Amino acid sequence: MDQPTYVEEYNAIVEVLNQYNEGGKQARSNIMKPAFSERATIFGVDTANKLTGGPIQGLFDTIDTAFRPSPNARAAIARIDVVGTAASARVDTDDISGYRFTDFFNLLKVEGAWTVVSKIYHTHPSV
Amino acid sequence: MAPLRPLKGETMSKNIKAVPTHDYDAVIAVAKKYVDGLRVGSAESVAEAFHKDAVMYGFTNGELLGGPIANLFDFVKKNGNAPEITTRLDVLAITPTTAVLRVDMEKDAIGADYNDYLTLIKINGDWKVIAKVYHQFEG
Numbered sequence: 234m235d236q237p238t239y240v241e242e243y244n245a246i247v248e249v250l251n252q253y254n255e256g257g258k259q260a261r262s263n264i265m266k267p268a269f270s271e272r273a274t275i276f277g278v279d280t281a282n283k284l285t286g287g288p289i290q291g292l293f294d295t296i297d298t299a300f301r302p303s304p305n306a307r308a309a310i311a312r313i314d315v316v317g318t319a320a321s322a323r324v325d326t327d328d329i330s331g332y333r334f335t336d337f338f339n340l341l342k343v344e345g346a347w348t349v350v351s352k353i354y355h356t357h358p359s360v
Numbered sequence: 361m362a363p364l365r366p367l368k369g370e371t372m373s374k375n376i377k378a379v380p381t382h383d384y385d386a387v388i389a390v391a392k393k394y395v396d397g398l399r400v401g402s403a404e405s406v407a408e409a410f411h412k413d414a415v416m417y418g419f420t421n422g423e424l425l426g427g428p429i430a431n432l433f434d435f436v437k438k439n440g441n442a443p444e445i446t447t448r449l450d451v452l453a454i455t456p457t458t459a460v461l462r463v464d465m466e467k468d469a470i471g472a473d474y475n476d477y478l479t480l481i482k483i484n485g486d487w488k489v490i491a492k493v494y495h496q497f498e499g
Contacts, residue, residue, distance in 0.1 A: 272426060274415055276481055276490045278457050284411065284483045284490075314452060314462065314477070317495035318419055321460050321477040323453050337453060337460045337479050339493035341417045343424065350417040350426065351491035353479045355455035 239315045242347070246313050246320055246340060249347050253336075254308040257329050260300040262293035270341070270348045277354040292352070300330040318342040333357040379454050383487075387459045387480050390487045391449045394478075398468055401441030403433040411481070411488040418494035429492070439469035457482045473497040 249268045256265025269289050276286035306329040314321045320340040327333050339351040390409050397405030407429075414429040425431055448464040463476040476494040480487045 270417075270426075272415075274413075274491065276413075278481060278483060282457075282482070282484050284413070284481060287413075312453060316475040317497070319475065319477060319493045319495040321452060321462070321479075321493070323460070335455050335458065337458055339417065339477055339479055339491050341426075341493055350493055351415060351479060353458050353481055353490060355458045357455075 237317075242315045242320070242342070243313055246315070246322060246347050247310060249340070249349065250310050250322060250324055250338070253338075253349070254306075254324065254326070256296060257300070257308070257326065258303055258306045260296055260302045260330065262296040265296065266293060268349050269352075270343070270350045273348075273350050273352065275352045275354070277356065286353075289352070303329045306330075320347065331359060333359060378456055383454060383456075383459075383482070384451055387451060387454065387461060387487050388449050390480060390489065391461050391463060391478060394489070395445065395447040395449070395463065395465070398436065398442050398465075399445050401436060401439075401469065403436040406436055407433055409489050410492075411483070411490050414488070414490050414492070416492040416494070418492075418496065420496055429489075432492070436469070442467060442469040445469075452477075459487065 252268040253265045256262060273289040275289050275292045276284060279285045306326060308324055308326040311325050312323040318341060322338045324336045335355045337353050338349050340347050341350050394406050394409035410429045415427060416429050416432050417426040444467040446466045450462045452460040452462050459480040461478040465474045474494050474496050476492055478489045479491045481490045
């Protein structure tokens with residue numbers, strides 16, 4: 234692990250995050266599910282600045298019931314920071330079911346595979 | 361040559377700084393409670409940085425440690441203070457309600473080195489760590 238480059242890790246994390254982006258775009262949680270640890274959590278604040286979230290199943294339920302397919306959704310993986318078996322990523326998304334989000338993900342490499350263990354999000358004012 | 365000003369329709373009203381400078385200071389102050397708590401070996405001080413529902417994931421000595429942040433408090437209670445700890449705190453990203461910090465750390469209570477990524481949420485005006493993921497380096 235001396236002086237590592239992160240070509241492999243970065244590309245593997247991009248693949249994981251693309252599953253998330255595609256699942257959101259199609260409003261189908263089964264596409265994004267493989268990106269997440271079964272024990273992952275999702276948190277954000279609501280319009281009253283109160284914490285909202287919990288187990289990642291809450292995201293899957295929202296995607297399947299409250300989101301609509303958004304063929305015009307655009308997502309950018311704006312940053313990935315890797316150190317050994319831990320990573321942090323930022324994904325910005327526009328025009329997804331009428332929303333704009335910035336997501337911050339925590340990832341862990343478990344048994345050779347990167348998996349999201351935590352997601353937090355900020356909802357931007359819609360344009 | 362075209363004048364350097366916004367095109368029509370690109371209103372200047374959006375060109376407002378979204379995150380106040382004091383929010384950067386506030387998230388660093390929260391992370392400092394965590395590392396200062398590690399230094400003196402106070403699980404209570406460490407706990408002040410985290411929301412009660414926070415989670416922590418990583419490998420310690422090759423073993424996957426994942427779940428409630430109480431695992432961290434138990435670690436501090438078990439291993440005590442870290443008088444030689446050194447840390448560097450950087451804000452990697454911030455929005456009006458969320459932030460990511462990287463903690464570069466050497467010589468914790470068991471003499472190990474780490475990088476942490478802390479994600480924080482601003483709840484009712486107060487920043488709290490909601491999730492931590494870490495990498496422990498080999499000694």
